[in-house]
Amino acid sequence: MGNYFERLYEMLKKEQMLSRRTALDGPKMGAEAILDRNGNFLLEEGGSIPPGCTILEEKIALRPHLVFIGAGHVAKALYDLASTISLDVTVLDDRAELNTADRFPKAKRLTAPLEKLFKNNLDLENPYFAIFTHGHSYDEEGLEYALRHRNAGYIGMIGSKGKVAHTYEHLSKKGFSEERLSAVHAPIGLPINAATPEEIAVSIMAEMIGTYRKDKRQISVEPGMLTFLSHIDKPVIRARIVAKSGSGPREQGTEMAIGKDVTFMTIGGGAIENESIRIARLMLESGQVVRLEKFDMSAESDLGMACGGKADVLFTLVLPE
Numbered sequence: 001m002g003n004y005f006e007r008l009y010e011m012l013k014k015e016q017m018l019s020r021r022t023a024l025d026g027p028k029m030g031a032e033a034i035l036d037r038n039g040n041f042l043l044e045e046g047g048s049i050p051p052g053c054t055i056l057e058e059k060i061a062l063r064p065h066l067v068f069i070g071a072g073h074v075a076k077a078l079y080d081l082a083s084t085i086s087l088d089v090t091v092l093d094d095r096a097e098l099n100t101a102d103r104f105p106k107a108k109r110l111t112a113p114l115e116k117l118f119k120n121n122l123d124l125e126n127p128y129f130a131i132f133t134h135g136h137s138y139d140e141e142g143l144e145y146a147l148r149h150r151n152a153g154y155i156g157m158i159g160s161k162g163k164v165a166h167t168y169e170h171l172s173k174k175g176f177s178e179e180r181l182s183a184v185h186a187p188i189g190l191p192i193n194a195a196t197p198e199e200i201a202v203s204i205m206a207e208m209i210g211t212y213r214k215d216k217r218q219i220s221v222e223p224g225m226l227t228f229l230s231h232i233d234k235p236v237i238r239a240r241i242v243a244k245s246g247s248g249p250r251e252q253g254t255e256m257a258i259g260k261d262v263t264f265m266t267i268g269g270g271a272i273e274n275e276s277i278r279i280a281r282l283m284l285e286s287g288q289v290v291r292l293e294k295f296d297m298s299a300e301s302d303l304g305m306a307c308g309g310k311a312d313v314l315f316t317l318v319l320p321e
Contacts, residue, residue, distance in 0.1 A: 003321045004045040006230040008034060011042060012221065013125045016151065017061045018042070020219070022314070024242065026053030030290035030316040046316070056242050058253065062126040063220040064153055064212050065090065069114075069142035070132040071098040074158065077201035078130060079104050090124070092117050095134070114138055118145040125223060128154040128208055130188060140167045143184065147176055154211045156188030156204060219253030228257055228264050232320045235259070237280035239267055239315050242292075246309025257318070260284055272297060272311065280315055289317040 011018060011034065019035040023046075031046035049055065066082050068075040071093035082089050089107040092114070093099040099111045110117055114133065118141055129146035133139050139157055146155045157164065164186040171181060189203030190210075212220065229238065236259040244252045250268040257264040258280035267273055272295050279293060295311045 003230055004032075004043065005226045005318075007043055009223065009226040009230065012060065012062050012226075013151070016126070016153070017059055017218070020058045020060045021049060022056040022058075022242065023049045024054040024056055024292060024312075024314070026050060028053065029292065030314060057217070059215055059218045060221050060253070061153075061212070061218060063087070063222050064126050064128040064208065065124045066208070067122060067124070067127045067129045067146075068092065068132070069129065069145070070134065070138075071095060071103070071109075072132060072134065073197035074132050074200050074204075075130070076103050077197045078204055079107060081201055081205045090122065093133075114141065118142070121149060124149075125151065126153045127151070128211070129156065130204055130208075131155075131157040132188070136163060136167075139163075140170060143167060143186075144171060144174070144176075147171070147180060147184075154185065154208055155183070156185035156207065158188050158200075159186065161187065220251075221253070222255065222265065225255050225257065225265055229318055232257075232259075232318065234320060235284060236262075236264075236318050237283050237315050238318050239276045239280060239313050241267055241311050242314045243312035244309065245311075246297075267313065272313075276313055276315075283315060283317065291315040 015036060017037060021033045021035070023029050023031045028047050028050055031049050032044065033041065033049055034043040035041055064087060066087050066089045068078065068089065068091045071091050075091060079089055083106065089104065090110065091099055091104050091107050092110045094112060094114050096111050099109045127149055129152055131139055131142040131146065133142055139159060143155070143157050146152055168181050172178065185207055189200060190207050192203050194200040194203045212218065236257045238255060238257055240255045241250060241252050254267050255265060256267045258277050260281065263277060267276060279291065283291060293313050293315065295313060297309050297311065
């Protein structure tokens, strides 16, 4: 059956978006309930949330994984932007001289004839496709390849309106519905009259962000964190930002796991993270199972951070199964 985090991961892969309720005070502080889009209860952790307590309600989805079909100038510029906001990237191209570790150092790079690459579906839970190959026919094949991934959260293709219409005509004859094709962002990117590869990359990234941030309450969940918490063999403290105001290094929903001698992921670095690690390890030593800490990140505060703003961090004990 699996533990809470393993089951949540499987549910997110299946449903793509769920609702999460978290108790922020009371006798069950830290308890979570997971519901589907229609409000039907699916899963809980930490016991049932009692009435009368303060509840944080969020929509949660797996963090997007960007997939570039094409490794040219726009792909390079878009990769650089994706790196600044810590999005994972996979690059597909048949040109080994472009799909290199120097140009895409942290990306997964798949280099082979595109016809061969397009024969295998990617094992990604929430892929965001950006298609900009070096030929019109390859763009069409790339779009068909992306459309076969039913769980794709975003598909965009570069090209003129005429080229896009021609591509859609071909794909409709192959059985792709008008509804499916109309969901494709083509021409890709927001219409800001972008001209250079860097400007085009900004327009694409803005459109992608607008897609996964469409609902202000939506929180991106890191697949790696769910996997990590599913397989721990020692107790850890899960630190999650449950509220944020003003500026700050990470958004609401960001998590890290802290063990006696290990940390996994980050909630922003600097003083807030150092203090969170200190609190978490004190909890592990004392046996405390839950704690809500309100951090002031202004320059005048004890943390003395330059970013300003405030963040509430919920610390909960996670035990191995």
